[in-house]
Amino acid sequence: MPADTSELERRPAPADATQDGPSARQPTQATLRANDVIRRSLNFHDTTDFEDARRGFVASLPEPVVIPDEGGRPVWSLGQFGFLGDGPEDDAPDTVNPSLWRNAKLNMIHGLFQVVDGAIWQARGYDLSVMSIIRGDAGWIVVDPFVSAEVAQTVWRDLVVPNLGDRPITAVIYTHSHIDHFGGVRGIIESEDVESGRVKILAPAGFTEAAVAENVIAGNVMGRRASYMYGNLLPKGPQGHVDGGLGKTTSSGTTGLIEPTDFVTSTGQTVVLDGVEMTCILAPDSEAPSEFLFFLPRHRALCVAEDATHTMHNLYTLRGAKYRDGLKWSKYLQQALDMFGSEMEVVFASHHWPTWGNDRCRRFLASQRDLYRFIHDQTLRMANQGFTPLEIGERIRLPESLDSVWSNRGYYGSLYHNARAQYGLYLGWFDGVPAHLHPLPPDQAGKRYVEYMGGAQALLRRAKVSFAEGDYRWVAEVVNHLVFAEPGNLEAKALLADTYEQLGYQAESGPWRDFYLTGAMELRLGVVRQPLPNPASPDTIRAMPMETFFDYLGIRLNGPRAEGKTIKLNLVLTDAGAKYAVGVENAALHVSVDCQSRNAGATITTTRAAFNDVVLGVIKMEEQVKAGRAKVDGAGEVLAEFLSLLDTFDFWFPIVTPRST
Incomplete structure (x- = not known):
């Protein structure tokens, strides 16, 4: 019943x-x-x-x-x-x-x-x-x-x-x-x-x-x-x-x-x-x-x-x-x-x-x-x-x-x-079904689904019947389309939150329960920022091998902002006895180890710790130079331009609603 x-x-x-x-x-x-x-x-x-x-x-x-x-x-x-x-x-x-x-x-x-x-x-x-x-x-x-x-x-x-x-x-x-x-x-x-x-x-x-x-x-x-x-x-x-x-x-x-x-x-x-x-x-x-x-x-x-x-x-x-x-x-x-x-x-x-x-x-x-x-x-x-x-x-x-x-x-x-x-x-994300090879992103697909189902109110009427029948997995699927199509639709967000909640109450897995209930909470309240452990702590970053450190900088490089720019820097780490040629071309970062670029815009000579602090935003390079912890030969603004191309990630991005909301 x-x-x-x-x-x-x-x-x-x-x-x-x-x-x-x-x-x-x-x-x-x-x-x-x-x-x-x-x-x-x-x-x-x-x-x-x-x-x-x-x-x-x-x-x-x-x-x-x-x-x-x-x-x-x-x-x-x-x-x-x-x-x-x-x-x-x-x-x-x-x-x-x-x-x-x-x-x-x-x-x-x-x-x-x-x-x-x-x-x-x-x-x-x-x-x-x-x-x-x-x-x-x-x-x-x-x-x-x-x-x-x-x-x-x-x-x-x-x-x-x-x-x-x-x-x-x-x-x-x-x-x-x-x-x-x-x-x-x-x-x-x-x-x-x-x-x-x-x-x-x-x-x-x-x-x-x-x-x-x-x-x-x-x-x-x-x-x-x-x-x-x-x-x-x-x-x-x-x-x-x-x-x-x-x-x-x-x-x-x-x-x-x-x-x-x-x-x-x-x-x-x-x-x-x-x-x-x-x-x-x-x-x-x-x-x-x-x-x-x-x-x-x-x-x-x-x-x-x-x-x-x-x-x-x-x-x-x-x-x-x-x-x-x-x-x-x-x-x-x-x-x-x-x-x-x-x-x-x-x-x-x-x-x-x-x-x-x-x-x-x-x-x-x-x-x-x-x-x-x-x-x-x-x-x-x-x-x-x-x-x-x-x-x-x-x-x-x-x-x-x-x-x-x-x-x-x-x-x-x-x-x-x-x-x-x-x-x-073994087989990756693709299940072999051609329809799944290039699907529409959630916001676009959501709008089409809602239209095909007769509009938002028609979808909600049917979804409420399915909710009353306890068909929560299906309700979650269809109402999620509506939330991504119309993120301001409060009735849709409320029904999806209620649905996630029931799925959470039934879950034997603690993480499944928490995913469902947190999703329900953020649909109702929005994203609420709270103090949490920082996995990318300064301690962890300082422990990185330099190769991994540059990999980290590479994923922070904002491709659209870097498009059309060519940057060449030399980095000399005196405490590690290491030299690097760092470049940005074609909106991608590249690094050569144990060498220096002949036509670099600037050569930075410093310690690993001092360079870490500059990249982490703890201190500016000019201040490191004044304190005698670094030397810059060439155009110091080249490093500033490079750092300006690095994204700082916002931890509190939305999950249960589109990023644009």
Whole structure:
């Protein structure tokens, strides 16, 4: 039966804006039915994960947990998730998928936990990621120090040191190249600690290049989409953000990067840090372009980085990134089983809680291995039968033996978009259908669709009937055309927001829920600017190899403004002993290494740090010259002209409406 059409009437905005979104609506009958299917199909009586998540509890930060920056602004506030409670019982509200609600309650369990008696601990629940601490002979080895420096510093000072002891940090491990595994490093160590040799930093081969490329080259658009994916813009509550799938959400403090001193370059490599021996598996192009796993034989403990967590992970992340290879991913997990399966007694990762006992560890890794292999192989099987990515996403189903395992549920990734990612990994964006080769852009296509459907009011009348029938995917598709055709049509934006909201209430994936609900919010309120981590932080940019630094300048070059201009510059970096010939021709940047242009308009002699500050807009070149930090031979205005051609990206571009609005 269709839902009561009175559900289309907007109810008043809730009084508590921190618990419900602006003008948030109640779930429809279709949403209630969809969530009830989940409630009846999964074993909510299984409390094993709750027991594991609480095991080894040592202490927690005082309640309410609020971590501020230097100005007093909260960068992490766990108290805002108090509506979740912490029991294993199924008390999910009607506005949240019950499976996601269960995951959100698990991720609410926070504190310092012992993983291996007297040897390994984890701080969980204080950022999207988990920070692990390993006892070395002389001090502490820290694994993956959160997203933000403020979080890492507070957890270390107020939780780790009082409970484990004030020993020096002797090493830091970055398991992979995502910012939530290195961004907080400056909260626990300084560059001087590394430069003096007091602290080593271990990372997988290719780490710096991968970290920079992901966080800077496409960092602005990834960061904006991440604000949707992690629910950073949403109020926290049963009608807003409840969980990110891997953790509550990302902290919003200061991110940084101190470059590694040592690298894992091959599988089977043995590394010793502060007397602790580890055997490594290099795992590139799995969950990250640069990643490694390691086994601690003394403790019979396997760190799987982010390649085996208590969720189906992303083979494509909705914030945007390169496709990940499910086949390689599954093979790395098989390698871990082959190399350490008979010895391991605990598996811990950089998200979620550990798994203990050899048999349980083996079953956990085998299930994750088969999950990614199944998605990869079945997608390619159907692709070779001629099915398109949309068709494959709709058809693929996990076998019951995988689907019924809690750690395989789609809290972060989803079967639908992961299958489409494996298609794209091999075959790219084009599905082979000629009509999809050169489609109209959304604003133009939207106008044609609206016209073909009889105009805006006719489309809305039909869409409201479909909404009342619970056909939300179709309503989203057709009304999105109208919003892009007529971005000022408030009735269309309201209906699309209501539709996204119901889809969000039904989503098992935290990122899917957050994308839908953030889209609904921005349709209702417009873009609301808020403080968020900056992936292209000055720290990250300063850590770039110069080749990557020039690549970054190349993507900032405004082609239309540069058209018809020819610029030639020489750059001499005295501290690096490097020379570059930099040019702009045909609206493109080109760079030659270890040479100088004979007819350059100017030659700039300076240090890398001074040049960074000029390009970052911290200081003008003239001021660097006056301060004796740079020398310019030739026409100084040539550099000024070059810098004038570089775009500064606006983070807050629109997503659910056309850019022109």
